[in-house]
Amino acid sequence: xxxxxxxxxxxxxxxxxxxxxxxxxxxxxxxxxxxxxxxxxxxxxxxxxxxxxxxxxxxxxxxxxxxxxxxxxxxxxxxxxxxxxxxxxxxxxxxxxxxxxxxxxxxxxxxxxxxxxxxxxxxxxxxxxxxxxxxxxxxxxxxxxxxxxxxxxxxxxxxxxxxxxxxxxxxxxxxxxxxxxxxxxxxxxxxxxxxxxxxxxxxxxxxxxxxxxxxxxxxxxxxxxxxxxxxxxxxxxxxxxxxxxxxxxxxxxxxxxxxxxxxxxxxxxxxxxxxxxxxxxxxxxxxxxxxxxxxxxxxxxxxxxxxxxxxxxxxxxxxxxxxxxxxxxxxxxxxxxxxxxxxxxxxxxxxxxxxxxxxxxxxxxxxxxxxxxxxxxxxxxxxxxxxxxxxxxxxxxxxxxxxxxxxxxxxxxxxxxxxxxxxxxxxxxxxxxxx
Ligand SMILES: [Zn+2]
Ligand SMILES: [Zn+2]
Numbered sequence: 001x002x003x004x005x006x007x008x009x010x011x012x013x014x015x016x017x018x019x020x021x022x023x024x025x026x027x028x029x030x031x032x033x034x035x036x037x038x039x040x041x042x043x044x045x046x047x048x049x050x051x052x053x054x055x056x057x058x059x060x061x062x063x064x065x066x067x068x069x070x071x072x073x074x075x076x077x078x079x080x081x082x083x084x085x086x087x088x089x090x091x092x093x094x095x096x097x098x099x100x101x102x103x104x105x106x107x108x109x110x111x112x113x114x115x116x117x118x119x120x121x122x123x124x125x126x127x128x129x130x131x132x133x134x135x136x137x138x139x140x141x142x143x144x145x146x147x148x149x150x151x152x153x154x155x156x157x158x159x160x161x162x163x164x165x166x167x168x169x170x171x172x173x174x175x176x177x178x179x180x181x182x183x184x185x186x187x188x189x190x191x192x193x194x195x196x197x198x199x200x201x202x203x204x205x206x207x208x209x210x211x212x213x214x215x216x217x218x219x220x221x222x223x224x225x226x227x228x229x230x231x232x233x234x235x236x237x238x239x240x241x242x243x244x245x246x247x248x249x250x251x252x253x254x255x256x257x258x259x260x261x262x263x264x265x266x267x268x269x270x271x272x273x274x275x276x277x278x279x280x281x282x283x284x285x286x287x288x289x290x291x292x293x294x295x296x297x298x299x300x301x302x303x304x305x306x307x308x309x310x311x312x313x314x315x316x317x318x319x320x321x322x323x324x325x326x327x328x329x330x331x332x333x334x335x336x337x338x339x340x341x342x343x344x345x346x347x348x349x350x351x352x353x354x355x356x357x358x359x360x361x362x363x364x365x366x367x368x369x370x371x372x373x374x375x376x377x378x379x380x381x382x383x384x385x386x387x388x389x390x391x392x393x394x395x396x397x398x399x400x401x402x403x404x405x406x407x408x409x410x411x412x413x414x415x416x417x418x419x420x421x422x423x424x425x426x427x428x429x430x431x432x433x434x435x
Pocket of ligand 1: 250270271
């Protein structure tokens with residue numbers, strides 16, 4: 001058994017993984033690999049709410065010092081944390097037929113962790129999980145030792161892990177018996193190599209939080225097995241996304257930024273030299289942003305949900321999602337049990353006042369006659385709002401004109417208030433981003 005290699009996730013893969021977590025850095029970001037790795041680490045920490053669950057950031061966690069998780073209380077529901085956005089966005093893969101996209105690596109890790117919690121409920125005692133790469137035969141072996149209670153809502157799964165290369169599935173039970181004298185049960189899942197690497201990244205991240213004084217006795221795996229833990233993990237909050245998406249560095253060299261294109265304020269540079277270098281490629285975007293006619297519009301909540309709200313009042317069925325699916329905006333998980341639905345608050349804001357971003361504008365599918373509302377959202381769906389002809393007749397006409405015979409267009413926008421955006425309908429982006 002070889003020791004876990006340091007994760008080998010490359011730059012492009014990190015960008016895809018982050019994108020799958022809704023952390024969208026400019027695709028042309030010149031940030032170096034070390035900075036991107038750091039950002040991925042922060043994202044993995046935030047997705048587990050590590051700084052909320054454990055008060056300090058030091059190496060002070062002793063997994064078995066917490067009381068055992070109440071065995072009467074199933075683990076799976078606590079680990080099955082999701083968000084409204086996710087409920088509409090479930091993708092299943094048959095990995096033997098189709099390779100999942102790197103963008104889905106994080107989501108798939110979430111579901112593997114959820115499966116581990118279900119396995120624990122079923123097994124009721126320690127077991128092995130084998131996360132195997134179907135192509136290279138490399139496997140991530142996880143031994144689940146015990147489950148503890150950090151607080152009433154936070155279980156901690158204490159585990160050991162290692163990477164094993166080159167065995168056939170049938171060989172593993174023999175392998176474990178031989179080397180570990182163990183008759184423990186084993187569950188098998190197929191994962192890609194990237195998913196293994198991302199899982200390793202998460203496990204080694206948590207491992208670094210374990211106290212150096214932690215010396216548990218009686219381990220299922222031998223000393224080559226690394227100790228770590230899992231806590232419930234979910235999507236990032238809107239605040240995390242905003243924080244982690246900011247600062248892509250200089251558009252040319254990735255260094256810290258010091259100046260902004262004064263004409264369009266949409267792109268940042270480390271200084272004049274890089275700005276000059278970038279002008280040939282930036283000028284089209286710059287001119288389209290700087291010269292268009294900008295409408296300031298007030299957008300509306302989902303009209304359907306609003307009607308529901310009026311009909312049901314505060315007795316809205318708990319199965320109704322929020323009017324704007326603010327993805328990942330719950331910092332607790334209260335909303336999933338029925339609270340916090342249909343609230344009237346503004347969408348969370350991830351944009352700076354002077355920041356330009358593309359929105360997608362769609363007319364309802366099947367609107368045979370002249371539509372009366374359009375659906376507007378950004379790439380990460382950090383907000384989803386409606387432009388109503390009744391409220392904004394002039395802007396609505398401009399949007400219809402820009403739409404022509406299309407059902408959707410992309411346009412530049414800026415956020416100026418909780419429900420107010422400035423949108424430029426008469427200048428199309430140089431090329432459609434296709435999301
Ligand atoms: Zn630069
Ligand atoms: Zn510019």
